[in-house]
Each structure stands twice: as structure tokens, then as C-alpha cells.
Amino acid sequence: MAADGQRRVHAWLIEDREYARQEARRGRRHAFGHLDPHRTALVVVDMVPFFVTQNEYCRGVVPNIGRIADTLRRAGGTVAWVLPGADGQPAVAVEFYGPRVAEMYRRSGGTGPLRDRLWHEFEIHDGDLLVEKTAASAFFPGRSPLPDLLAARGVDTVLITGTVTNVCYESSARDASTLGYRVIMVADANAALRDRDHNAALHTIYRTFGDVRPTVDVVAMIEAS
Template sequence: MNGPPMLHAWRIDEREYVRQERRRGRRHAYSCLAPERTALVVIDMVPFFVAESPYALGIVPNIARLATALRDAGGLIAWVLPAGTPAREEFYGERAAKLFDRSFGSGPLRERLWPAFEVHDHDTIVQKTAASAFFPGRCPLPDVLDERGIDTVLITGTVTNVCCESSARDASTLGYRVIMVADANAASRDEDHNATLRTIYRSFGDARPTTDVLDLIATS
């Protein structure tokens, strides 16, 4: 899929909002956050996934805004990259497996990110060898976050319904407060994107737009 940058027409059904309001007395699970205990987790924003995806290109400015605000407030920015783990040919097929084998790129980790991002020396850059950045033994991210006393993670990146959803689910299982940023994740279709937002909002965390998260950072 090619074309100019664009954002998903994201939505969560009103009945889901009503369900949560009836259950816990408010629409959103987390009404505040402590920036110094919060990490922006940016998943797989590398040329392989971003270059030809209008939706991935579209979320770059929102991720950059979140990174600047949270970094300035004392939070952690964690850039998560796919590692050079051979794809399973039996599952993907020979052609797709060879294609995915090139997804991790080459060179220093910092240079593998989408070039529009500004990475600071105090940011964290890690690699994962599974879809999830939080699956035990497949990424050092949980250890890094625990060392920093992080209790809240803001999930951003691509693909919404694969690596981002997997990471959000596992982060919730590990006890983190999870916020999936609705307009800072990208899938190939609105339908896939919105299905994940509903699942996370309903069972694993929260789903809020960039403007809401920026307000949480600014008012905490």
C-alpha cells in the first residue's frame, strides 16, 4: 500500500465506553500518570514497515510529539526494533520469510530507526526476537523498565494488531498500566486497527488519542 501519510479513522463503540463507565464509574482506566514512571514504547518504526505504509507514515508526527513531551517531563523513551531472527519458512512460505528476514535492517541500532525521529542519548534502544516486546526472554525491555521503576507504558508503532497488540497484552499481564495511543499506532486497515483498540480497551488497558496523553503528561 502506497500513498501520502494518513491516520486511521479510529473509533471505539459507544457501548464499550458505557460498559466501562457502568463497571468502574469512569470512561478511562487511568486518569493520571507519573511521567518519571512512564515509558513511551515505540515498536518497529523501521524503514521496512514505515516506508510504504501511509498509516505508519501518518503516525510519525504524533510519536515525535509524545517523545518530546514525555522526555521533557522526565519519562523514558524506548525504541523497540525487530532483531535479525530468521523468519519461519514453514509458516510464512519461502518468499515471505526471505522478505521478513530483511525487516531488521543493518548497521547500528540508532540508524535502523525511521530517520525522521530524533533519538536522544538517554533514550533506550532494544531489539526483540518475538512479536511482543514484553514476552519473557525475548526482549530486554521489561528489565530496563523495572530498573527505572516504570509502571505505565504508552504503546505506539506498527503493526497495531500484531506486534503492538502482542506487546500491550503481555505488558498488561506483567502488571504494567497500559495505554495504547489510538492515533499513534498503525495497521493496514481501519478494521484491523479498531478491532485491536476495542480488545485493549475492553480487557487489557486503555485506548486514548495523542492529545489526551499529552494532557495527562502536562497535568501530572
């Protein structure tokens, strides 16, 4: 993949005391030790130029997202690209952000065909899903077609990647868990603005809503199934 500015990957961390807590609770470190690729979807959240060009951590996770996507497709799984949608944003956004910033976020997903709005380094295949969301979460009822599309494919496990870790990504992971998905947060395939923001979100997901694994573990799980 071609370089587009400096790339960085977060120094991600789950504290030993949290690993110990989960091991004492369920007898193992990780909630999900295996997955069925045919029932698994890689969900890539908001990897569009608006976010990627502004954050070297976003550029840093592009290769890992691509590696997981290629591996999962070969194994018969689903890759879903989720973009910010311009229509359907709540009116309260203007009050909360102010009109200028609200409009900036409303337009953050770009215009034109969905394929053309993704970050240019990604390879989109015909079998991939391309959807918009009009909320922070890709899984909030009524704000994205993604849950229905995944249900139609029999998906029960989601590997959530993208940006921003502690905003749209974390919101998506929480709602996916509430809907009953097996959630795996890919620690080095998500990007925030700072390590501490990123790691706080990892901690929350690992503690309550899903598992947290690096790319190498996720790829090994796919290939072992």
C-alpha cells in the same frame, strides 16, 4: 518533519456501547486518569523503513509519536525504541510463512547501528532505550531486554505506539498487561493496514488489557503530572 509520501491517520473508534460498558463496570470511562512521567515509558514498536515506507498510515503517525516523545522526555520519562531483530526467530516461521517471506521478515529490521535503522524522521536522544525483539511482542519473556530495562528505571506505565496495530503492537500491549504494567494504547499513534483492523485491536485492548487514548489526551496527562 519532512514529508515522505502521503500520510494518513486512522479514523479510529471505540463504540459508545463499549464506553458505556466500562463506565458501568468501574464508574469512569478511562482506566487510568493520571500518570507519573518518571515511571512512564513511551514504547515505539517497529517504526523502521521496511514498514513505514509501505504504509501511509505509518507515515501519518510519525508526528504524534514525536510529539509524545518530546513531551515525555521533558517531564523526565523514558522513550524506548523497539526494532525487529534478525537473530532468534523461531524455526516455525519458515514453515508458517514460507522461506521467502520468513526471510523477508527476518531482515525487516535492517542492519547496522540501531539508531540508523529507525525511520529517519525520529530524533533519538542519548537517554532513550534502543532494543531489538525477536517475537511479535516487545514484552514476551526472553525475546527482548525491554522489560528488564524498564524495571531498572521503575517504570509502571507504558504508552505503546507503532506498527502494526493488530500484530506486534497488540501483542506487546497484551503481554505488558500480563506483566502488570498500566497499558495505554495511543489510538492515533499506531498504524495498521486498514481502519477496521486498527479499530478491532483498539476494541480488544480497551475491553480487556488497557486504556485507549488519543495523543492530545496523553500529552495533557503528562503535562498535568
